[in-house]
Amino acid sequence: MQTRKVDVAIIGAGTAGLGAYRAAREHTQNVLLIESGPYGTTCARVGCMPSKLLIAAAEAAYHHRHSDLFGVASNNPHIDGRKVMERVRNERDRFAGFVVDSVEGFPAEHKVRGKAKFISPHRLQVDDDLIVEAQRIVIATGSRPNTPPFLKNAGDRLIINDDLFEWRDLPSSVAVFGPGVIGLELGQALSRLGVRVRMFGVGGAIGPIQDPDIRAYAERIFNREFPLDPDAKVSSVKRTEQGVAITFQDKEQGEITETFEYVLAATGRRPNVDNLNIEKAELQMDARGMPVFDRYTMQCGDSHIFIAGDANNDLPLLHEAADEGRIAGDNAGRYPDIRAGKRRTPIGVVFSDPQIAFLGLNINQVKERCRSCYAEGVVSFEDQGRSRVMGKNLGLLKVYGEQGTGLFLGAEMFGPAAEHIAHLLSWCVQQRLTVSQILEMPFYHPVIEEGVRTALRDLNSKLHLGPDVIERCLDCGPGA
Numbered sequence: 001m002q003t004r005k006v007d008v009a010i011i012g013a014g015t016a017g018l019g020a021y022r023a024a025r026e027h028t029q030n031v032l033l034i035e036s037g038p039y040g041t042t043c044a045r046v047g048c049m050p051s052k053l054l055i056a057a058a059e060a061a062y063h064h065r066h067s068d069l070f071g072v073a074s075n076n077p078h079i080d081g082r083k084v085m086e087r088v089r090n091e092r093d094r095f096a097g098f099v100v101d102s103v104e105g106f107p108a109e110h111k112v113r114g115k116a117k118f119i120s121p122h123r124l125q126v127d128d129d130l131i132v133e134a135q136r137i138v139i140a141t142g143s144r145p146n147t148p149p150f151l152k153n154a155g156d157r158l159i160i161n162d163d164l165f166e167w168r169d170l171p172s173s174v175a176v177f178g179p180g181v182i183g184l185e186l187g188q189a190l191s192r193l194g195v196r197v198r199m200f201g202v203g204g205a206i207g208p209i210q211d212p213d214i215r216a217y218a219e220r221i222f223n224r225e226f227p228l229d230p231d232a233k234v235s236s237v238k239r240t241e242q243g244v245a246i247t248f249q250d251k252e253q254g255e256i257t258e259t260f261e262y263v264l265a266a267t268g269r270r271p272n273v274d275n276l277n278i279e280k281a282e283l284q285m286d287a288r289g290m291p292v293f294d295r296y297t298m299q300c301g302d303s304h305i306f307i308a309g310d311a312n313n314d315l316p317l318l319h320e321a322a323d324e325g326r327i328a329g330d331n332a333g334r335y336p337d338i339r340a341g342k343r344r345t346p347i348g349v350v351f352s353d354p355q356i357a358f359l360g361l362n363i364n365q366v367k368e369r370c371r372s373c374y375a376e377g378v379v380s381f382e383d384q385g386r387s388r389v390m391g392k393n394l395g396l397l398k399v400y401g402e403q404g405t406g407l408f409l410g411a412e413m414f415g416p417a418a419e420h421i422a423h424l425l426s427w428c429v430q431q432r433l434t435v436s437q438i439l440e441m442p443f444y445h446p447v448i449e450e451g452v453r454t455a456l457r458d459l460n461s462k463l464h465l466g467p468d469v470i471e472r473c474l475d476c477g478p479g480a
């Protein structure tokens with residue numbers, strides 16, 4: 001067994017690990033990046049990018065099918081599943097290729113392939129042939145799908161997101177377990193591409209939605225396209241000759257059995273910490289078996305070990321992994337002289353249609369922080385001018401503010417252009433603007449942001465800082 005002594009070892013060459021590597025190199029050239037899987041990152045290979053490519057194809061099919069609304073006749077689109085999947089794979093390979101190229105440009109002595117695990121707080125074993133003695137260590141091992149055991153009955157027809165992006169053609173039907181972020185994005189896209197989809201959830205959750213009104217609204221809208229039961233009663237899942245037979249309680253028909261070609265497990269992800277021999281790192285662990293860490297420094301306790309990205313299970317999103325990786329790498333490089341890194345206002349977007357977005361504090365966090373000293377403003381997009389013009393007039397936005405200070409705290413949305421509105425509003429939260437200050441900003445006409453203004457005016461009046469919202473405000477322009 002070979003031994004290498006390094007200043008900083010980074011486990012995982014995903015987004016967080018690569019950020020950590022670049023930041024650590026500002027302090028030392030004696031760095032080692034350890035990767036057990038393919039280079040290219042989860043985001044580019046099997047996550048953000050291929051999922052958005054599939055959604056783009058689904059949007060094209062959907063617009064084609066719905067152009068009748070505008071008097072533009074269209075025939076039912078012919079969906080060539082082989083071409084859909086070919087574009088997904090080709091573009092995905094292009095994105096992942098950029099990452100692979102840059103990792104290949106790193107000096108050979110800075111990287112090693114193999115699975116790392118702790119053998120002591122400063123020592124890692126990589127496969128069976130290398131011991132790494134590291135002054136400091138960054139854990140950036142990402143996450144993996146957490147599939148419930150009963151789904152294993154689907155046998156070879158059980159798939160996860162990684163498998164889906166390898167398809168050569170679209171299947172006829174897919175049962176999606178988990179109406180979370182991945183389930184909604186992939187399930188709705190498949191449905192729009194002509195695949196028969198049924199979605200099963202537990203406990204009533206839909207994506208990351210916290211507000212009960214928005215959740216109920218979203219459930220109703222998704223059910224117009226494909227059956228989605230967020231609290232399904234499934235009694236059996238069986239691999240049969242025809243595919244996978246699922247027996248469940250249907251709201252109208254009682255117990256029924258439906259057969260699907262595939263079962264997609266989208267039931268959440270678990271951090272890759274349990275397979276690291278983490279107990280040998282001698283860190284303080286929380287009740288879930290996760291290392292206790294500081295989200296500003298990424299340091300585990302007061303140790304020489306840092307944890308970043310999906311591995312820490314805090315905010316499993318790409319931009320957070322990138323920020324956390326940089327903070328962890330910088331601090332691993334400069335240890336023990338560590339610094340607090342910049343954390344941004346929380347923001348999340350689900351690329352369903354309508355999109356789901358959240359930013360700042362959610363309603364539960366608002367209640368916890370402000371007790372009863374908060375107010376919420378609301379707007380429906382059903383009659384909102386620009387949304388209606390575009391035939392995208394579905395959805396709800398709720399905005400939250402603090403009584404007394406008038407501070408804008410956060411928002412949750414299911415509606416048109418939510419990805420853009422979430423950015424505008426998260427920038428307002430980060431700038432610590434009050435609701436009145438946001439309302440002083442320009443609003444063009446006719447735009448979807450006028451709907452945001454209505455919600456903010458509603459909030460301002462409930463904070464007793466402005467007049468009531470005028471219904472059908474004439475000087476705002478028609479449909480504002």
Ligand SMILES: Cc1cc2nc3c(=O)[nH]c(=O)nc-3n(C[C@H](O)[C@H](O)[C@H](O)COP(=O)(O)OP(=O)(O)OC[C@H]3O[C@@H](n4cnc5c(N)ncnc54)[C@H](O)[C@@H]3O)c2cc1C
Pocket residue numbers: 011012013014015016017034035036037038041042043046047048049051114115116117140141142143161182272275276308309310311315316317318319321
């Ligand atoms: C289908 C899907 C869609 C998504 N869409 C979005 C989106 O639209 N927007 C968004 O913000 N986020 C999205 N995400 C989440 C985002 O992809 C992740 O938050 C992000 O990729 C996490 O980066 P990471 O560096 O923590 O992990 P990863 O990129 O997974 O990197 C971890 C690396 O560690 C390696 N590793 C693990 N264990 C070991 C070990 N013991 N030894 C050596 N190496 C090891 C792994 O092989 C892997 O390469 C999506 C995720 C999925 C699955």
Ligand SMILES: NC(=O)c1ccc[n+]([C@@H]2O[C@H](COP(=O)([O-])OP(=O)(O)OC[C@H]3O[C@@H](n4cnc5c(N)ncnc54)[C@H](O)[C@@H]3O)[C@@H](O)[C@H]2O)c1
Pocket residue numbers: 148177178179180181182183185200201202203205206207208266267268269315316317348349350351
């Ligand atoms: N657009 C984006 O930003 C984006 C896209 C995809 C993934 N992601 C990230 O990846 C993470 C993981 O996504 P995910 O969708 O796997 O997790 P998730 O936590 O969003 O959703 C999992 C869903 O599965 C349900 N579930 C759990 N057990 C179940 C069971 N036995 N049967 C049926 N349903 C069950 C849960 O109630 C939940 O609704 C997300 O939290 C997100 O951070 C982000």
